[in-house]
Amino acid sequence: MKRSNAVVRRICWLVIIAGVAIFSPPGSGAGRAAAAAITIVDQNGRLVPNEPPSATSQIFDVTVGPNGMLVFSPNPVNISVGDTVRWTWGSSGHSVTSGNPCTADGQFCSPDDTNCSAGVLSNMGTVYQHTFTQAGTYSYFCASHCVFGMTGTVNVESAPMAQSAFSRKVHGGAGTFDVPLPLTGNVGVECRSGGATNDYQMIINFATSVTSGTGSVSSFSVSGSQVTVNLTGVTNVQRITVTLFNVNDGTHMGNVPVSMGVLVGDVNGNAVVNASDVSLTKSQVGQAVSGSNFREDVNANGTISATDVALVKSDVGTALPP
Numbered sequence: 001m002k003r004s005n006a007v008v009r010r011i012c013w014l015v016i017i018a019g020v021a022i023f024s025p026p027g028s029g030a031g032r033a034a035a036a037a038i039t040i041v042d043q044n045g046r047l048v049p050n051e052p053p054s055a056t057s058q059i060f061d062v063t064v065g066p067n068g069m070l071v072f073s074p075n076p077v078n079i080s081v082g083d084t085v086r087w088t089w090g091s092s093g094h095s096v097t098s099g100n101p102c103t104a105d106g107q108f109c110s111p112d113d114t115n116c117s118a119g120v121l122s123n124m125g126t127v128y129q130h131t132f133t134q135a136g137t138y139s140y141f142c143a144s145h146c147v148f149g150m151t152g153t154v155n156v157e158s159a160p161m162a163q164s165a166f167s168r169k170v171h172g173g174a175g176t177f178d179v180p181l182p183l184t185g186n187v188g189v190e191c192r193s194g195g196a197t198n199d200y201q202m203i204i205n206f207a208t209s210v211t212s213g214t215g216s217v218s219s220f221s222v223s224g225s226q227v228t229v230n231l232t233g234v235t236n237v238q239r240i241t242v243t244l245f246n247v248n249d250g251t252h253m254g255n256v257p258v259s260m261g262v263l264v265g266d267v268n269g270n271a272v273v274n275a276s277d278v279s280l281t282k283s284q285v286g287q288a289v290s291g292s293n294f295r296e297d298v299n300a301n302g303t304i305s306a307t308d309v310a311l312v313k314s315d316v317g318t319a320l321p322p
């Protein structure tokens, strides 16, 4: 058991390393910039350890009572889910108290998020921060100067919703076929070989046009409402998650993860390769590749032949890790 876990972990590492290397924009010199745009996490959803764990979330600074003025500045602030607002007191005798002016609602308050209704005032130089984990509009005020209009708003936006995702492969002259990658529930299983360099392509569709906020990466493109991610070095028998960071559709901004199971030869997509997959592939030998049998063209060369059967046979006994 331990040994197989170690093997799985090693496989994941290989993918992670290969992925990060490939996603580095030309001339960046380091993986950091690429990591800000796309990161591959392991099968348990954990971020790659050699990347900053806070690469996705940001801190937004707000000054409380700058130069003695009874305002929060800037105001309002627009952030994404997971971001932190850090308030620094520019003058004395103020509070940051959540609630529609001027009644505390107890969601957050300076200096320590306790007994918010007391409206504890703090002095110049105080720093208080709060991380917003839910989308929504948050009002806050200064308990001492709310009646003078010392109020603020934090708008927390959620990530744009992906509508659908696919793993796309060109099957020689037979055409292009997509394996659906459901965004919830059971993971979609990619059963086709990635070829010599284990290449796959993920297509992610959004309801409206999106942009990526962190610049271009050579193997990543956005066209209107569709994002294409080219993957290489994706080893067999694993779950991988590609996370698009800072996807922005003009209304929402945030991170969008898409998962895919990679199990070459699992033509019926039930997460194990066994005799059923072999016989299913055999039954399609010689048939034209179509939308209903393209999974049996395991090497994606546009024909279903004994080569595909042999490929499935060689993978019998493999299963998607949990």
Ligand SMILES: [Ca+2]
Binding pocket: 265, 266, 267, 268, 269, 270, 271, 272, 273, 274, 276, 277
């Ligand atoms: Ca199967």
Ligand SMILES: [Ca+2]
Binding pocket: 296, 297, 298, 299, 300, 301, 302, 303, 304, 305, 307, 308
């Ligand atoms: Ca084939």
Ligand SMILES: [Cu+2]
Binding pocket: 065, 070, 093, 094, 095, 142, 143, 144, 145, 146, 150
């Ligand atoms: Cu005040």
